[in-house]
Amino acid sequence: AAKEAGKDTYALYNPQSETKDGDRILLENDLRKSLERNELQLFYQPQVSLFPTRRIGAEALLRWNRGHAQWISPADFIPLAEETGLILPIGEWVIRTACEQGKRWIDAGYEPFIMAVNLSPRQFRQQNLVELVRDILRDTGYPPEYLELEITEGMTLDVESASEKMRQLRELGVQISIDDFGTGYSSLNYLKRLPISRLKVDRSFVRDIESDLGDRDIVKAIISMAHNLKITVIAEGVENEEQLSFLQENDCDEVQGYFFGRPVPADEFERGMDIQNVPRGGE
């Protein structure tokens, strides 16, 4: 037994794993407290239609200010939140906060626009997701047709249960889109069995679109097949004029990316709306 214990002790003293586990536990503890400490914030990034060029939506993107002006990227804490289940309360906060903000903008007289919110796999599988979304819509008064839930291809692998859940969400009036499209395993063929309104072309296909013939062909194929299925296509990660022209020439419906605006806090996003879209309230 002593030998066994010794072995375990040795394993614990591996400096590399100790640091990693320690960091992880600290991060998890802090993440657990992030909600009550008001450290979470949503940033909003514009989504723009191409025909004509007009701001038609916003994607809400989560940011965590872990004290001491230390901003943590969602890529670095969403996986941990997902593993620990913390994504459920955090995800609920995200949907609620996005709807509250959207309602404030409508009440201020801005033209309503799509508010897109990311769902994680665990949230999508959550038993009471439909009730939760229904309650949030009721509590906030946000119009359901302007809420869009973004899911990824991996969450639709079980087509039967995914399409049933999506159907229930559509019954509430909300929209559903497929995020990061093209990176997963789904075929366009089975998309027609899912009640989807938008496909978001992953930005890895957009990045080298000026030079990479393969990416150009993939993007063209996604656009034309999506259109055959009456699904709108939005391209992610548009950073320059050349990418934009290619997408425009190939009938992509909408774009999102740094070229039109980075994700910014609500007040800054609102200043952008004032320029494009004069509030109706003030006349």
Ligand code: C2E
């Ligand atoms: P996503 O849903 O695909 O979001 C788009 C990501 O691309 C965002 O990164 C955005 O800032 C970034 N992006 C937008 N335009 C450009 C561009 O032109 N160039 C480049 N290089 N990047 C661009 P972000 O905010 O760091 O989020 C990363 C991922 O974290 C998201 O990818 C999403 O999967 C996840 N995430 C963010 N917020 C939430 C949330 O509230 N809940 C859940 N479950 N996941 C979230």
Ligand code: MG
């Ligand atoms: Mg997204």
Ligand code: MG
């Ligand atoms: Mg994406």
Ligand code: MG
């Ligand atoms: Mg992503």
